[in-house]
Amino acid sequence: MCIRDRYTGCERILQSDLLRNNDKIVLTNCRDVSKIPLSEFAAGSTLYFLRNFPFFEEQKRKREWHARIPLPFLNQKHVAIFGYGSVGVEVGRVFKQAFNCRITAVKRETGSLPPYADAVARLDDIKKVVSQNDVIINCLPNTPFTQQIFSKEVFENFKKDSVFVNVGRGTTVDEDGLADALLRGQILGAGLDVTAQEPLPKESRWFDEQFRHKVLLTFHSSDEYPELLEGRGKILDENLHKFAKGEPCLLYTSDAADDLLCVDLGGRRIIKKKKMI
Secondary structure, three states: OEEEOOOOOOHHHHOOHHHHOOOOOEEEOOHHHHHHHHHHHHHHHHHHHHOOHHHHHHHHHHOOOOOOOOOOOOOOOEEEEEOOOHHHHHHHHHHHHHHOOEEEEEEOOOOOOOOOOOEEEEHHHHHHHHHHOOEEEEOOOOOOOOOOOEOHHHHHOOOOOEEEEEOOOHHHEOHHHHHHHHHOOOEEEEEEOOOOOOOOOOOOHHHOHHHOOOEEEOOOOOOOOOOHHHHHHHHHHHHHHHHHOOOOOOOOOOOOOOEEOOOOOOOOEOOOOEEOO
C-alpha cells in the first residue's frame, strides 16, 4: 500500500493506527512544491518589518508625510534558519543569494556544512542562536520534540529588534511568550503563516489592535499558488510509477523530525521508530 500526503508535513497521518500497525506501507509527501512560496514569504515578511512598511501604511492612512526616515538593511544580516530541510535550504538560498546574509542552519545534529549555510548550530543551543542573529526563520515541523520549542525563555533571549518568521508549524511556538516579546519591543515584528490554533478564532489576540503593526498574518496561505495542484500532481504521478515498478518513491527527509513512526517520511517502509536527525 502507498499513502501520499498532499502537504509537506505528515504529522496527521503519522498519528494514525493504520501506520502504527502496518510495516508494509510506503508514505510519501509533497515537500518540494511549497519551498519557493514559503521562502518568498520569509523574505517578504522580514523586509516588511525591517523596512518598516507598517509605519508607512499608517502614515498613508492618516494622510501624513514623513520623509527621510533611516531604515535598516536586510543585506548582510545574520539569519538563523531552524529546520534545514527542503524548505529551510530554499530559504537559505534566497537570503544568501539575494541579500548576502550570513546563514546559520540549525539542526538536531551538526555535521558537514549544508548548502548556502555559513555555519551550523545544534537545536539544543537555541537560546544562544537566537541571541546572535537578527532574523529567526522557523521551518520546524510538529513533533513531540519541537512542540513549543520557541518558549517564553527562548523569546526572552532574542536579539533586540530582531524579526521572527514562522513557516513551520504553529505548535512549535509558545504564543504567550511571543506576544510578551512583541509588546515589550524585544522583537520588532513577527510574520506568521501558521498559528497554534487554526483557523484563528475571532477573539484571538493576533487580531487585537496592539498587534496590528507587529504581526503579519497570512492564515496558512503562503504556500498556495496557482500551479500548486499541478505540482502536487507531478509528484503523485512520478511516485505512482515508481511504486508500481517497485522502485523507491521520492524520498522525504526532515531536519527536525523527532522520534516519528517511520524510518523515512517519504519512501521507505515503516520499520520502527527512529530519530531522523
